[in-house]
Amino acid sequence: MAEPHLTLTALLRPAALDARRGVVRLHPEVxxxxxxxxxxxxxxxGRRVTSGIVAPAGPEAGPTLLHADDLxxxxxxxxxxxxxxxxxxxxxxxRRLRLTGPVEIVAAVSPExxxxxxxxxxxxAEDDVSLLPQDVLPDASVRALVEAARRSLSNTVGYAWTSTLLTVTAAEPEVGALVTMETEVGWEHGPVTHGSAGGAEPANGMRTADGTGPAGGTATAVAGRANGAGTANRAGAAGGAGTANRAGAAGGVAEPAPSVDELPGLRAQAEQLTELLDLGFHHREVLDRLGTGVSLGVLLSGPAGSGKAALVRAVAxxxxxxxxxxxxPELAALSNDAAARRLREAAAAVRADGPAVLLVSDVxxxxxxxxxxxxxxVFGQLVGELVRSGAAVVCTTGRPEEVQPALTGPDLLPVRITVPLPDAALRREQLTVLTRQVPLAEDVRLDEVAGRTPGFVLADLAALVREAxxxxxxxxRSAETPTVAMADFSAALEVVRPTTMAGSSLELAAVTLDDVGGLGEVKESLTESVLWPLTYPDTFARLGVQPPRGVLLYGPPGCGKTYLVTALAGSGRANVLSVKGAELLSKWVxxxxxxxxxxxxxAREAAPTLVFLDEVDALAPVRGQASDGGTTDRxxxxxxxxxxxVETLRNVVVVGATNRPDLVDPxxxxxxxxxxxxxxxxPxxxxxAEILRAAARNVPLAEDVDLGGLGEELDGFSAADCAALVREAALAAMRExxxxxxVTAAHVVAARRRVRPSLDPGQVAWLAAYAEKRAG
Structure with missing residues (x-):
């Protein structure tokens, strides 16, 4: 009996939720x-045969349509x-899957x-696929695995993982092969996984053809992921590749470890770890003569993508x-028995392998x-046994505050080594290494690139070089001797964002303080209080003073407080974390x-950072006066x-904004x-008048429009009202x-009949009096 089928019209669906994840949206009737x-x-x-996963389309979709992404x-x-x-x-x-892709991705991403x-x-087979995890319809049993994949890929190859495309060179079966934890996945002519990872059920709660899940299999080999990828030892030519050196790929294939010289910015940490491991493995007799010992348990912390695991491999x-x-994360996604068995196997391999290091990433x-x-x-017991037996255990983490405190006790991981976020000087050194074999044009200024990449770690810089x-x-394309120019780096900076800002409300400003009309004294004060601490921290250190920690902007609604912060971000080349005050409040204790x-x-990880707290009066009201059970007080x-x-807030400036400064806790x-x-x-x-000119910068005004005279007439108009007036005048021209x-003066007159001043004279007078009182 023939399978039921329908012929539908395919339409491109640009929704970010489905993008490049192999999802097709169909009408519920279909x-x-x-x-x-x-x-x-x-x-x-279509012209080719492929496969996908179905999801219900929205109510606006017709029953004859099929929504799909570009891939x-x-x-x-x-x-x-x-x-x-x-x-x-x-x-x-x-059963089997083989893929190929860019050389830097093949080198950096393990089969697991x-x-x-x-x-x-x-x-x-022969399809293109992306690395974006299939998280549109995840089952609860695989949700942790999907999240682990997302975090790991971000740590490994930086921003590049979201846009990379791979090609399926072989698949069994050839059409509609569902990837499970049983699937043998590997790179073409490269390492492959070892069977299953604990007999996981098919993703999305799918049923196999006979109504059962795949049979359980043997445990897969220990994943060879090294946190902090993007620790490329050298970037490729204009084609892009900063090839990451990673060890421990599945199947026992170990790629060459980088040298410490290829990890700029980590030499101090490498020296500390080298001294510890050299003493513990090669100079035990000195410790014996002194009647003491050394613990080789180390917790290595630092931002994701900063090269922690590469540092361990280089030292080893x-x-x-x-x-x-x-x-x-892979072990945590297994059953307790399977994970414990894998841990014991890894511990036994370390003991049997002589001088060896157990490297646990994302502990x-x-x-x-x-x-x-x-x-x-179980993990704590195994770490304790290994350390007491003289083996070395190095655990890496990008979130030390989320690690169980008992793990850092004197019997387990007593040594703490921190990899800091690179400053501008270190980023310059890292860029020098990453571009060692890249033909750079004469206009490339790595100092400027380093200054424009606050919050970037080594993986991000490697992705930046690749993108450039x-x-x-x-x-x-046809040049015999292509070079990478400064314009290529500038274009790459528009798409490559720092890993440390992943998941945050990053604001990218297209304006500077020079674009803000009027407010001369305000701009001068903000330059000193915000831009100087972020741009010239060395000057404050040289003079022996602490820079201002924060600023509170207050004034009537619509007068440009948020716009000023946007302009500050464009002027200071700093990352910006912007949150509404109420966004941080939760009913859960x-x-x-x-x-x-x-x-x-x-903010500390992405420094220099500007933290903008809008509506700060909602977040930090006067304590003891709220009836919310003490939430705002806490x-x-x-x-x-x-x-x-106690923890110093370095290279971070906080800017709050409010219309009611009297409601903020003193x-x-x-x-x-x-x-x-x-x-x-x-204003x-x-x-x-200046605000009108800034708002009308791209508006073709007729000669009869006098913005200077118009500005004098708009008494009671805020900055937002002035911008709205310009927009309304343009709309009046379109209506005509x-x-x-x-846009003519007649259109401006028509706009004035629609746009009214929003400033409350009473509120303005009260705020002016408050400002005079603070100044006096």
Whole structure:
């Protein structure tokens, strides 16, 4: 009996949720007609045959349409609007999968990590696939694996993982092969995984053709992931590759470890680790004569992508030690028995291998600070046994506060080594190494590139060099001697963002303070209080003074407080974390304080950083006056601790904004916290004229429009009102004629009838009096 099928019209669906994840959206009536459930695989036939996973389309979709992303349409060989035949497929777990891709991705991504990225996708031979995890319809049993894959890929190859495309060179079966933890995944002519990782069920709760999940298999080999990838020892030519050196790929294939000289910025940490391991493995007799010993348990912390695991491999290679890598998130995703068995196997391999190091990456997944289970207990016991037997255990983490405190005790991991975020000088040194074999044009200034990359770690810089190389290659396809120019780096900076800012509300400013009309005194005050600490920290250190920690902007609504912060971001070349005050508040006990700590942790990692707290009066009201069970009181205490606590807040400036400064807790406004209060007054006549000129910079105004005179007439208008007036005048011209070429004075008059001043005279007078009182 022939399989049911329908022929539908394929339309490009640009939604970020589905992008490059192999998902097709169908109308609920189509799903019913084909007896499909969300998450089921389908065969798709256009000019080529491919496969995908179905999901329900929104109510706006018609029953004759099939929504797909650009990658799936490319695999079909059709354009948006073409006809595609949809046929249900039985769920068939893939037995074998081979892929190929860019050389830097093949070198950096282990087969185990590749399998996690593809988990839950259905693939077809000769298709292109992305590394974006299939998280549209994840089952609860694989959600942790999907999240682990996302975090690991971000740590490994930086921003490049989101845009990289791979090609499936072989698949069994060839069409509609579901990737599970049973699938043998590997690179073409490269390392492969070893069987299953504990007999996981098919992703998305799918059923196999006979109604069962795949049979359980043997444990896979220890994943050879090294945290801090992107630790490229040298970048490729204009084609792009900063090839990462990684050890411990599955199947026992170990890639050459980098040397310490190829890890600029980590020499001090490398020396500390070298001294410890050299003493513990090669000079035990000295310790015996002194009647003491040394513990070789180390917790290596630092931002994701900063080269922690590469540092361990480099030191181990210099001392002639073997490294046995374990990726903690993969073990944490297994059952307790399977994970414990894998841990014991790894510990036994370290003992049997003579002088060796057990490298555990992202250890917080195995030993979390909260809700630690039996697996954390087993892990702690094994670490203790290994350290007491004289072996070395190095655990890496990008979130030391999430690691179980007992793990850092004197019997387990007593030695703490921290990899800092690189400053501008270190980024310059890293860029020199990464571009060692890149043909740079004469206009390339690595000092300027280093200055424009605050918060970038080694992996991000490697991704930046790769992206600049790709831009150069696209620009010089036929050139015999292509070079990478400064314009290529500038273009790459538009798409490559720092890993430390992942998941944050990063604001990218396209304006500077020079674009802000009027407010001369305010801009001068902000330059001294915000830009100088972020741009010239060395000058403050040389003069022996602490820079201002924070600024509170207050003034009437619509007078440009938020716009000023946007301009500050463009002027200071600093990362910006922007949050609304109420966004950090939660009804759950402890969650609000945790959100504050997490905000400042990200700020410290991405320094120099400007933290913008909008509507700060909602976040930090006067303590003892709120009726919320003490939530805001605890948040104020957390804010005070972060701003002026034991842990120094270096290269981080906090800017708050409010319309009601009297409602902000006074303790937050004392010196050392938000110590500078800057009043942003409503614009006067000349300032309104400047704002109008800035807003109309790209508007074709007729000669009869007098912005100077108009600014004098707009009494009571805020900066936002002035910008709205310009927009309304342009709309008036469009209402008159959609072919209008200019905006005339008549259009401005029509706009004034629609746009009214929003400033409240009473509020303005009260704020002005408050400012005078603070100044007096």
């Amino acid at each position: 799903l019913t007609a084909l007896a499909l459930r969300p998450g089921d695989p389908v065969r798709l036939a 799936l349409l490319g695999n079909l060989g059709v354009r948006s609007g073409s006809q595609v035949t949809v046929t249900p497929l039985p769920v068939t777990p893939a 990590m590749l399998r996690l990225a593809l988990l839950g996708k259905v693939v077809t 290679a210099a001392l002639g030690l073997r490294v046995h890598p374990v990726w903690a 917080e997944a195995l030993a979390p600070a909260t809700e630690a289970g039996p697996l954390a207990t 190389g790709v831009r150069a290659a696209l620009r010089q 402890g969650e609000s304080e945790r959100a504050v700590r997490e905000l400042f942790r990200r 948040v104020v205490a957390a804010l005070l601790t972060e701003l002026d606590g 303790a937050l406004l004392r010196p050392g916290r938000l110590e500078r209060l800057v009043y942003v007054p409503p 006067d006549g000349p300032a309104r 004629s959609l072919t209008a070429a200019t």
